[in-house]
Amino acid sequence: MTFIEFKKLLLDAEITIPKFASLIKVSEKNIQAYKKKEEIPNSIAVVAACFAKMHSEGIDYKELVEHLNLCKKSKCSGFSKKKKK
Numbered sequence: 001m002t003f004i005e006f007k008k009l010l011l012d013a014e015i016t017i018p019k020f021a022s023l024i025k026v027s028e029k030n031i032q033a034y035k036k037k038e039e040i041p042n043s044i045a046v047v048a049a050c051f052a053k054m055h056s057e058g059i060d061y062k063e064l065v066e067h068l069n070l071c072k073k074s075k076c077s078g079f080s081k082k083k084k085k
Contacts, residue, residue, distance in 0.1 A: 001045040003035045009045075012052035013061070020048070023062060025070040 010020055021028040024047060034040050040048075054061040 001040045001042075003038055003040060006034070006040045006045060006048055009048040009052040013048065013055045015051065015062075020051075023065050025072040 007017070010017065013020075015023070017031055018028050021031045031044070034044070051061045054064075
C-alpha cells in the first residue's frame with residue numbers, strides 16, 4: 001500500500017495521522033517515515049483499512065482499541081545500564 005492510499009483510508013476513517021499513531025501507540029515519527037519509503041507495512045495498512053470499514057459501518061473503533069490498553073514501546077539502545085549485584 002502506498003502512503004497516499006494509507007492517507008485516503010485515514011480520511012475515510014475520519015482520523016488524522018497524529019491521532020492514528022496515538023491510538024495504536026506508535027510514534028507519529030515512525031508513521032511519517034513511511035512517506036519517504038513510499039510504502040506502508042502490511043500490519044499498519046490492515047489496521048487503517050479496518051478502521052475505515054468500521055467507521056463506514058458505524059462501529060466506534062476508537063473505543064474498541066482503547067479497551068485493549070495498548071502500551072507504547074520504548075526504544076532501547078544497545079547500551080543499557082546493567083544492574084549492580
